[in-house]
Amino acid sequence: MDARIAVLGGDGIGPEVTAESVKVLDAIGRRFGHDFTYVTGPVGGAAIDATGSALPADTMNIVLGSDAVLFGAVGGPKWDDPLAKVRPEDGILALRKGLGLFANLRPAKVYEQLIDASPLRPELLKDVDFIIVRELTGGLYFGKPKRRWENSRGRRAVDTLAYSEKEIERVVRMAFELAKDRKKRVHSLDKMNVMESSRLWREIATEVGIEYPDVELIHMLADNAAMQIITNPSSFDVIVAENTFGDILSDEAAVIGGSLGMLPSASLSSLPPKNGRRRRGGKPALYEPIHGSAPDIAGKSLANPMASILSAAMLLRLSLGLSAEAEIVENAVDSVLAEGYRTHDIATGGERPLTTGQVGDMIAGLVAG
Ligand code: IPM
Ligand code: MG
Numbered sequence: 001m002d003a004r005i006a007v008l009g010g011d012g013i014g015p016e017v018t019a020e021s022v023k024v025l026d027a028i029g030r031r032f033g034h035d036f037t038y039v040t041g042p043v044g045g046a047a048i049d050a051t052g053s054a055l056p057a058d059t060m061n062i063v064l065g066s067d068a069v070l071f072g073a074v075g076g077p078k079w080d081d082p083l084a085k086v087r088p089e090d091g092i093l094a095l096r097k098g099l100g101l102f103a104n105l106r107p108a109k110v111y112e113q114l115i116d117a118s119p120l121r122p123e124l125l126k127d128v129d130f131i132i133v134r135e136l137t138g139g140l141y142f143g144k145p146k147r148r149w150e151n152s153r154g155r156r157a158v159d160t161l162a163y164s165e166k167e168i169e170r171v172v173r174m175a176f177e178l179a180k181d182r183k184k185r186v187h188s189l190d191k192m193n194v195m196e197s198s199r200l201w202r203e204i205a206t207e208v209g210i211e212y213p214d215v216e217l218i219h220m221l222a223d224n225a226a227m228q229i230i231t232n233p234s235s236f237d238v239i240v241a242e243n244t245f246g247d248i249l250s251d252e253a254a255v256i257g258g259s260l261g262m263l264p265s266a267s268l269s270s271l272p273p274k275n276g277r278r279r280r281g282g283k284p285a286l287y288e289p290i291h292g293s294a295p296d297i298a299g300k301s302l303a304n305p306m307a308s309i310l311s312a313a314m315l316l317r318l319s320l321g322l323s324a325e326a327e328i329v330e331n332a333v334d335s336v337l338a339e340g341y342r343t344h345d346i347a348t349g350g351e352r353p354l355t356t357g358q359v360g361d362m363i364a365g366l367v368a369g
Contacts, residue, residue: 002035003320006066006284008059010044011088012293013303013356014072020305020360021070021312024332027364028316028325039066043095044074044088044293054091060098063284068319069095070312071288076295092288096136099283101267102167103174104134104246105314106290108233108253108263113337116348117258120230125256130236131182132253133175134246136267138167139197141243161197163242168204175240176212177271183237184215189222189245201242222249229253250290260291261304261345264311266318278321285319287311301355304343306333309363332366 007022009015022038029036041059042050050056054074063069074088095101110118110128118125143160150156172188179186188205190198202219209217220228222245228235229249233256241249254263267286289307297303310333317326341362344353354362 001278001320001322002037003067004037004039004065005315006063006069007038007040008043008063008069009040009072010074010091010293011046011076012073012295012298013291014044014074014293016072016298016301016303016356017289017305017308018070018072020356020363021308023360023364024309024329024367025312025316027367028322028329031367031369032322032325034322034325043071043091045076045079047091048079048086048088052086054086054088055094055098060095063095063099066284067278068284068315069099069286070308070315071095071286072308073289073291073293075293076298088293093141095286096267097142099267099286100137100269101286102135102137103171103268104132104136105178105266105268106132106134106246106250106253106263107265108132108236108250108256110233110257111262111334111337113334114258114262114346117346118256120233120256124231124233127234128256130233130253131178131238132246132250133171133178133238133240134250135163135167135171135240135242136246137243138163139243161195161242161244163197163200165200165204168201169208172205172208172240174268174271175238176208176215179215179238180212185218185237186212186215187218187220187225187236187239189220189225189239189241189249191222191245192219193221197242205240225249226252229256254290259304259345261289261307261343262310263290263307264288264309264314265290266311266314268318272318272321278319285315287315287319301357302344302353303356304345305356305360306343306363309333309360328367329363332363335366336362 009018143162148157192198313326313329316322
């Protein structure tokens with residue numbers, strides 16, 4: 001198969017980790033006779049420096065001509081002025097919105113081998129395997145009005161949490177579709193005790209749930225969920241939540257497994273075809289690690305490339321229909337961990353941490369067969 005993959009490294013450790021994913025994809029390509037070509041363009045802070053825009057039109061055109069996007073991370077102290085007119089984060093937000101990527105799938109998996117690195121007691125980590133479906137193109141991130149102003153009484157600012165019925169319905173449906181093939185349980189999060197948008201969310205979730213009689217629907221207040229994710233993480237299967245709740249809770253969920261550096265994500269505009277075929281035409285989906293640009297360790301070869309490599313595995317499975325290849329990549333990550341190799345974020349002592357490139361080489365080597 002041939003595929004065009006847009007690789008947008010972005011800022012900080014972003015380009016370091018996507019480079020390792022490309023190594024792994026190349027190894028898959030060689031082994032299975034797939035012809036992957038990579039196209040790239042600036043995004044985030046690097047793009048602001050070069051063009052003044054966090055997502056230049058040229059980069060968007062490259063993305064639109066690709067089959068899938070492998071994204072690194074954006075942001076850094078250099079661009080953190082709260083009064084700045086344009087921010088690196090605008091780049092990823094514009095991509096999500098522009099590509100219609102309304103569902104962000106964030107698996108929270110606990111690796112047996114990393115239990116020591118988790119802040120939780122081992123007995124809490126048994127059977128933890130859930131996925132957060134975060135709404136990605138609505139809510140507080142995009143609602144209007146969104147602005148800041150000043151009047152005689154001082155400075156004010158507003159963000160708006162708005163959702164339409166259709167926006168809620170499609171993301172909740174995605175959660176149910178995923179749950180059907182998993183443990184058949186959906187937790188739908190809201191703050192219906194406070195917010196009008198949450199009351200609509202709960203109503204729509206209930207309506208969609210009626211179409212899935214085999215899947216259990218549990219409504220849960222988002223603050224309670226924040227507590228349950230820590231105290232009872234194995235009780236979850238699929239969690240669906242609006243944009244901001246999903247953002248916050250997915251960072252929380254990610255550390256259960258020991259490190260943000262391990263977890264991939266996929267941002268989709270539709271569920272992949274059931275027959276395992278590749279999605280053709282339309283706008284590409286985007287794959288990115290959950291972690292950010294980690295400016296403090298950028299350029300030091302300390303970053304853990306596994307979240308990006310696992311994102312590339314999701315890309316193989318969900319955008320290209322290459323499930324067997326995706327599994328080979330995931331198994332290679334498992335093996336490297338099982339053999340005790342660690343980057344510094346997941347090293348618990350004793351081990352000599354490997355560099356970003358060494359881990360990438362090792363995984364690519366295993367994938368090559
Ligand atoms: C994430 C990040 C982004 C978000 C930032 C970088 C805009 O935190 O992907 O979770 O808030 O969505
Ligand atoms: Mg986040």
